Amino acid sequence: MPPLVAARPRDERGYPVLAITPWVDGVPRFASTGTARTFICAVERLCSICGTPMAPGPVWRVVAGAEADAIEAAGPGFRNAAPTVEAPGHRSCMLYAAVTCPYLARPTARRGADASVVEAARGDKRGLGGAVVGFAEMDHRYADVMMFRFGKVVEFLRHENGEEQLPRLIAAVAGESTQVTPCPAYLLSDEEAADARFASYLTS
């Protein structure tokens, strides 16, 4: 586990809770993405996994099968024509997400809305698997939800199952400082703090 992920608030099982995961009555809602939290991450250039700053330069995402195929086909000049709600993060945080997060990494455990897609793709390699991808360019636009566009692929790490990224995750964590930049309080477990921060942007 990257040190920045280890520093996250935990649920009652001890699992780290992502910066973009909203909390309701003291319980993280893993299946949903908080609009306030995603907005804050975008405008403050914070990682959607750990909530700490991303340095200037590339940002990373875990992409699912169909999108991975489109990026691979387009090559380094890729730019997503349709914006996505999926927020970016640090390289090691996204490798961690690929290895551990069932919603992001496992073709058999996608979000409910995608169940029919997975069913249709069974037995057909397309639409399964995915990749961890680094993009040199990112922009975002807010229209009720935060939407992202990514361009200029600088790294493309293919997997059929996210667990295949484990050696890269281990290598990335080994090269990382254990000095952890604190995540802002409004991206921890206090949803009121996240909402207040979000509201302050909308009214300013």
Ligand SMILES: [Zn+2]
């Ligand atoms: Zn991170």
